[in-house]
Structures are given as structure tokens and as C-alpha cells.
Amino acid sequence: MPHTTAPSSSSASTDPAIEVAGLVKTFGRTRALDGLDLQVARGEVHGFLGPNGSGKSTAIRVLLGMLRADAGSARLLGGDPFTDAAALHRRLAYVPGEVSLWPNLSGGEVIDLMARLRGGVDERRRAELLDRFDLDPTKRARGYSKGNRQKVALVAALASDVELLLLDEPTSGLDPLMEAEFQECVHEARAEGRTILLSSHILAEVEALCDGVTIIRAGRRVLHGTLEELRHVTRTTIEVATARAPDQLASMPTVAGVEQTGDRVRFDVDTDHLDSVVRYLAGLGVQSLTSHPPTLEELFLRQYGDAPDQADELAAGQGQR
């Protein structure tokens, strides 16, 4: 491969881990990426959110040099994803969204292969991760469930000593115990100074792990910023039954979408102003209360309406970092 010199380690601290601007990728008539922007700083755990088909996997595959973009620029660890692929891939690990393994290879063989391709196996780490993820390395890949295939790819990625982890919906097949173990591993990787791009469509997972977040839709960034900044624009949904009717609720400035069914009231509140609303409700004698943060879908539909363009404008105002 005619790659230029490997990005030197002296530039490692200065270049952002990922720098994508105006990226366009079309498949026939489908415009999978439509001017995508994405920045990830070194040492950051960055959530990459978007509904199914919004272009997350496509963006990651451009960053891996698997796909060539039609327009725009992409830099990875200071190098070009396509021409520097070989040098860059030694410094990163990838977990694909759909993990397909060689049916006649065992999980242990796949983990060893991946590690050796990258330069070597860290025996201690390999053994520790196999144990933590409760994975039987002697099973042939055709005998693994989806979750176990995913675990093979995760162990292979996490066992490697790399600067950057590109994880494409890595937990979609994991059970809650393994999900917790995964989150623990991400925290450790962050403490070791690794950069992580975590693609997901589960807001809760991203909230638990990430410093910064980029939300995309239809191949474009609609919102980005730190989690703190994101909370400003999210609303929590509350369903409550109180002894006395919460008459003033509808007139509170941060409350929206009040619906009354029997003695129960359902409404959305800006997460920033949760405190004052809960105080008010407490005075009315709360009999039951459930609250949930907005799902990604709700975030798009309620916060931004249906048009990505409109969302883009809002995001430009909201998401400055």
C-alpha cells in the first residue's frame, strides 16, 4: 500500500482523534452521508447517535478506509483514512455492528488472529477479558449466539493496546450483565487515555458513558456538544397522580404537552427545570410518579419537528462547544 509516513507520535496529542467535515457518501440513489461533520478530541468518549439508517455505520466505514467518500474530508489520528489505512489500523480497533465470524474458526482463534494482525497478543488482558465476558473460546463461531459473536469482537478489540476504539453499536446483542461489564471496560479504557467513538441508538447508554455526543439524522449532524449541553435541550417525560389536581402545571413556562387521563397527568419538562416542577408536585401529595428521559425518537420528533433542516439550525445555536 503506498501509504505516506505513519503519523508521528509527536503530533498525537495535538491532532484531534477524528476530524470529519462535509462528508458525502452516496450508494446509487441513497445519500447515506449528506455533508456530515464530526469532531472527536483525544481521550474523549464520544457518543455517535442516530436512528437506524442515519449513516452511523457508513461514517465509521469511511473512517476505516473501507468506503471512499464522494466529497468532504476525513482525518483520523492525523492521517488519511484511505491512504494511511495500514498505519492507522495498527493504532485502532473496530467492533462492527453486525459481527460475522468464520463458521469453522473458534472464538479463541478469531481473538488471536485479530490481535496478531495488529501486532501481538496481550496474554494477561486476553485471559482477563475472556473471564469477565464469560466467553468460551473453544466454541466454533457457528455455535455462538449473536451476543456471543459480539463478545468475541469486543474482547478482540478491548484486548488490544490501541489509541482509538471504533465501536459500532457494540452492545446491541448483549444481556444487561454484559452491558454493565462493557461499560466498566469503557471507563477503564478512558482512564488509560484511549479515545472511543461509540455509535449507538440507545440514549441511556451514551449518557452513562460519553463526554461528548454527536447526533445525526439522514446523514447530517443535527446536534452536538457535551452531555451537559445536551441536557439543556432534552425534556423529561413525567407521568404523575396527585391528591389534588395540578392546575398550574399547564401555565409553567418550562412544561409542555400536558395530557390529563382520569386522575393521571402526563407532561414534558425541560430537564434543567425538573427541580421546580417536582417541588410543585410534592406540595400536591404525590401518589405515584414515573419519569423517563426522552428516547432518541422523541428527541427528534418533539424537539425538532420532522425536518432535519430545521433541526440543523437549532443545533447550530444550541450545540456550540
Add this chain to the structure above:
Amino acid sequence: MTGTLVGTGSLLRLVLRRDRVRLPVWMAAISAVVAGSGVAVAQAYPTAAERAGYAATMGESPATIALAGPPYGLDTLGGILVYETALTAFLGVALMALFAVVRHTRAEEDDGRTELLRSTVVGVHAHLAAALVVTVAASLLLGVLVAGGLIVAGAAVGGSALFGAATAALGAVMAGVTAVCAQVMPGARAAAGTAGAILAVAFVLRAIGDVQESALSWASPIGWSQQVRAFDDERWWPLAISLVVAVVATVVAAALAVRRDVGAGLVAPRPGPARAPRGLRSAWGVQWRLQRATIGWWVFGVGLVGVTFGSLSREVAEMVEQNPTFAEYFGADAAIGLQEAFLASALSISALIAAAFAVSSGLRTRSEETSGRLEMVLAAGATRRTWAAASVVVTALGSVVVVLAAGLGLGVAYGAVTGDYGVVLELAASALVQVPAVWVLAGVAFAVLGLAPRAGALAWAAAAGCLVVGWLGAAIAFPRVVVELSPFTHVPAMPAESFSATPVVLLVLVAAALTAAGVAGFTRRDVG
């Protein structure tokens, strides 16, 4: 039993929907070869005298008998047509049935789609039933098309119908046999491989049986279809054997189906090693690991073809002695010449089969790519160039080994029956001369992979084209350009002809150019 068949109707529609292009293409390709050669043969042998000449030469050629079957009714146009096209029709229908059954049973399970469907109101036997109904119906339709092709070319209606029925019957047997393999083996590849091995053995049994004129032919399903003796003293009863075997196989498959889990065969896969062997550390290691078993099977299969031909060497010598026409036709050195021509055509056929290995090995990267596994390997640090290099080298060396297996098998078997082992090395060398032509087909596969990755069928069409030209070219005058297009046309037919370096070097250059273009495309294009 009805309860286990619930949902068969809906699955039938699903199978038809998924195969609405694939099966018609199989049927069109096979019947086009049959009908096309029918017209060509009708023009080439219009008179009784010409047909008698054909019967005296081609009809007595052991190489042709080994491949085509016993010569029946060669004094008729239909008889010559069957002799020329039986190989295409029989192997075509058998492979069509094999792939269709695997595709709609175990391959579906391996991909996890069966579970999705089985979770709805679908009986345990519905998938198998739908696959078999469609496959047998396709075989019948192909039989009708084949019969129609012969009738259009001018063959008698009765014999044509009989040959069409024999073709369909073989499809039904193969469907049943494959259905059993699909229950027993641990995965789709293994099921297809086992059914393919059974087909190969069936072919070898009847090849030996036909040349020796022994009862061995009756041990083979292909033999039953040939023993109807279309256009000779015609008889339908051998097809009753096919029918019984097809039914029994289906019943066995259905009985086995309820004794196994979805996605697992009766043969449980053994646990694998916890650690990878030393060799599995690079794109080279992956390629070798992926291909080594496949190469082993091809070496076995093509080697078996060589052994089959070689073991017929004494019969060839006897036939030549007993047949004065040969000497008249070919001149004084007829005995030696024909022996060598027989060996040369054995090598040529083996090389044509090896071309199928070259194409499948060259296109192997595509399935790695669409499954997303190539992406994992590349993201882990292997470069596209290394991957391509590994694929090219494994395919190129694999082709050498497969072709060499034919030469050695032929030579050793020849030595075993004639007591003359002196020719082993000469035959091995003669086989190697065929390799550059096989490499050209590999080059076509790499070019397709690099430049038009979705058009893998093109590479297969090229290999099938070479097979048709190579096999039917002796009897049919194809247009000169078509014949010249096949790389195998340019290979010196050793040991019958002497070695000539120019075509061999040119073929190597063509193969290298095609491969280079493909690799260049592969390193630039999107992966996935």
C-alpha cells in the same frame, strides 16, 4: 403428517420469489446448450453415412464414453445428440438440484432466517417440502425443455421425451440425496460438499462401468438415467429405480429432520482450539485457513477424475486393437496416437474442471466481503494489497496442485493397469502445461472481483463457456472467435501434441494482466 407441513404453500411462494431469476437462468443455460448443439449436430451429421462415421470414431472413443456414457443409437440424430449433450444435461440438472436444496434448507438455517419463519405457523417439514417441490418441479420443467430442444433439432419425439424424463429423474434423485445430506451435516457448506462428493462418485462409477461395460454403471444414479437407452432399444423402467430412490431419500430426510435442531446437523461440530495456531496471524494465514479444506476436496475430486481415466487405459488399448476403423481413420500409429489422445483429453477435461476451482477460489473474497469479515481483517491491520496477494497466491498455487493431482492420478492409475510407471512424470508435466489456461480463468475472477464485484456470475459464465467449447467443440463447429476466446484452445494437448512455449507464455501474460487489473481495482474501490 399434515401438521408438520403447515405453511408449505407460503414458503413455496417465498422460494419461487427468491429464485425467480436464478432457476430460470439455470434452466435456460442448460437447455440452450442442448438445443444449440442439437441444431449444430443436425447440420454436421445430416446423412446416415456421416452418422456411421461418427459412431465408428466418437462412439468408440473411451474418453468420450467415460464422460458421455455408453453410445446408444448413434445411427440416429437423437442418439448423437444425447451422446453429445448428456454430460451437460445430467451434471447441469444434478448441480441445479443440489444448490437449490441446500440454498433453501441449510443455507437458510445458517443465516438464521429459518428460525424467524419457524416462529410463525410453519411445520417442521414445511421448509424441506417447499424446497423439494420447487426443485423437483424445476427438474421436470428442465426435462421438458431438454426434450423440446431435441425435438426442435429434429430428433424423434419418443426418444426425446425419454431423455427429458431421464434428465428430470436425475434431478429428483439428487434433490432427495442432497436433502439427506442437509439433515446430517453440520452446515450448508458441508452439506453441499457431501452431496457434491456423492455426485462425483456416481459419475466415476458409471464412467468406469460404461467403459468396461460392467454392471458398475448400475450403482450410479447417472447410470439409471443413461440406461433408458434413448433412441436405441428404448425402455422406461430404469427410471423406476430413480423414482424409488428419490422417494426413499425424501422420506429419510423427513424422518431425520424431526431428530435434529434447527441450525444443527446430526453430526455435531467438535469444539475448536482455544488458541489460534502459529500460522494464523496474517491475511496469508486467513486465506490458507479458509481455502485449505476446499483445495483438499478439489485435489481429491480432480485426482479421482485422473485416476478414473487412468484406470481405463487397458480398455483403451484393447478397443484400439479391436477396431480397424481407428487405424483407417487415424493412420498407422493409431494405437499409440489414440492412447495419447485419450490421456490428453483426460488432462484437458481435468483442467476445465480445475477452472471451476480457480473461479470459486478467486471469488472467495467476495463472500468474505459481503459477510463483513473482510472488513474486520482489514480494520485489524491487514492491507488490501496483502489480502489480494494472499488470495492470488493461494488461488494460483491451488490451481497448480489441483491440476497436478489430475496428472499424477492419471499417471499412477495408468501405471497400475499397464505396469508402465514411466509415464507418470511425463503426464504430470503435461498436466502442468494446462495450468496457465486455468490461471486465465482465475484472472477473469480477480478482474470481476476488483472491477465489477457484483457480477461474479460473469466469471462463472466464462468458466462454463470454456467447458462447453472444450467439450462440444469436437462435434460442433463453433464460430472461430468463440473457440479462440477459450484459453484452453491454445494449450498444447500434451502428451498427444508436443510442447510449444509461445501459447503458454502468452496465457501466463494474459492471466497476469487480468489479475493485475483486478487487484488494482480491489485496492481502490469500496469494500462491502
